[in-house]
Amino acid sequence: MVVGADGSVPLPWLEAPLRRALAQQRSHALLVQAPHGVGTLEFMLKLAQAWLCEVADGPRPCGHCESCRLVRSRTHPDLLVLLPEALRVALNWSASVDDSGDGGKSKRKPSRQIRIDEVRAAIDWVVQTSSRGRAKVMVMHPAESMNLQSASAMLKTLEEPPGQARLLLGTADAAHLLPTLRSRCQRIALAAPADSLACRWLEEQGVGDAPILLAAAGGAPLGAMALAARGIDGAAWLRLPQAVAQGQAAAFAGWTVPQVVDGLQKICHDAMVLAADGTPRYFPIQVLPEGARMPHLSAWARSLGRVARHDEHPWNEALLVEAMVSEGRTCWQEATHRSTAGRRPLDTLAR
Numbered sequence: 001m002v003v004g005a006d007g008s009v010p011l012p013w014l015e016a017p018l019r020r021a022l023a024q025q026r027s028h029a030l031l032v033q034a035p036h037g038v039g040t041l042e043f044m045l046k047l048a049q050a051w052l053c054e055v056a057d058g059p060r061p062c063g064h065c066e067s068c069r070l071v072r073s074r075t076h077p078d079l080l081v082l083l084p085e086a087l088r089v090a091l092n093w094s095a096s097v098d099d100s101g102d103g104g105k106s107k108r109k110p111s112r113q114i115r116i117d118e119v120r121a122a123i124d125w126v127v128q129t130s131s132r133g134r135a136k137v138m139v140m141h142p143a144e145s146m147n148l149q150s151a152s153a154m155l156k157t158l159e160e161p162p163g164q165a166r167l168l169l170g171t172a173d174a175a176h177l178l179p180t181l182r183s184r185c186q187r188i189a190l191a192a193p194a195d196s197l198a199c200r201w202l203e204e205q206g207v208g209d210a211p212i213l214l215a216a217a218g219g220a221p222l223g224a225m226a227l228a229a230r231g232i233d234g235a236a237w238l239r240l241p242q243a244v245a246q247g248q249a250a251a252f253a254g255w256t257v258p259q260v261v262d263g264l265q266k267i268c269h270d271a272m273v274l275a276a277d278g279t280p281r282y283f284p285i286q287v288l289p290e291g292a293r294m295p296h297l298s299a300w301a302r303s304l305g306r307v308a309r310h311d312e313h314p315w316n317e318a319l320l321v322e323a324m325v326s327e328g329r330t331c332w333q334e335a336t337h338r339s340t341a342g343r344r345p346l347d348t349l350a351r
């Protein structure tokens with residue numbers, strides 16, 4: 001069965017795609033595309049485990065052989081998992097498997113990029129002979145965390161993978177990848193499970209308010225699970241639109257800037273959809289304050305997009321959150337009460 005990246009929780013919606021991928025695989029380089037929170041990394045790891053599994057017959061991966069045990073303990077000599085350092089830290093993934101660069105031992109902030117030296121080391125690793133004789137599998141996720149230089153270095157290996165090599169690249173948005181990189185891979189698209197299956201799974205994991213949190217995560221079960229792990233319950237989520245309309249930045253206390261931006265973008269998205277008489281996606285219609293004005297929402301959406309694109313946030317984070325919420329509030333203010341005098345445009349903060 002397909003399990004979470006921590007190796008413990010089964011992810012049932014990935015079983016059928018896994019069987020299909022094993023039956024239909026025709027290329028040695030696969031590009032796996034799925035929305036955030038669906039389980040791209042988990043899927044690739046399970047596919048890698050199946051390719052490396054040493055059971056004589058029966059379905060792969062067997063889960064019991066020495067190879068399967070090594071994959072689970074993240075010590076298989078023929079499996080290289082290439083993740084940006086920041087993701088490795090977030091997943092508590094030790095660098096033991098792919099500690100071929102500088103190992104990330106320096107004290108700098110964890111990188112969000114897969115660095116060129118890591119990619120070069122991976123390319124060198126891939127051409128070596130398989131230790132256990134079945135295959136050599138490199139898993140890279142997310143592929144868009146390679147910069148142009150790294151992606152270019154990877155092209156040749158993708159085009160002609162050495163004999164036993166198999167390459168698995170994960171992405172949430174293939175449009176962000178080099179077209180030449182995309183065209184060298186067989187594509188596999190994973191979809192979020194049906195809401196009913198996802199909710200049942202979340203409840204089995206002990207997540208309360210599953211339908212609310214699942215909608216909050218755009219239908220991605222692992223995203224909903226992550227919200228719950230941050231201590232956000234249904235009531236806290238449902239309060240957010242009203243809090244923003246009232247300018248209450250305190251509603252986001254304890255959230256990181258990227259988490260706040262994500263939450264505000266969802267409020268902004270749903271307010272825009274509501275203003276256009278559509279069906280909101282992340283919040284029930286009842287908790288969205290009415291009367292937001294489209295021009296202000298559009299300006300707010302652009303501001304939030306600019307903040308989202310800035311990877312690092314050198315300015316005061318509390319001030320930034322306050323400014324983002326404050327701009328959100330103006331979308332709901334009556335024109336007669338509206339004043340720009342006390343407003344700090346986000347633009348001036350984001351520079």
Ligand SMILES: [Zn+2]
Pocket residue numbers: 052053054055061062063064065066067068
């Ligand atoms: Zn096995």
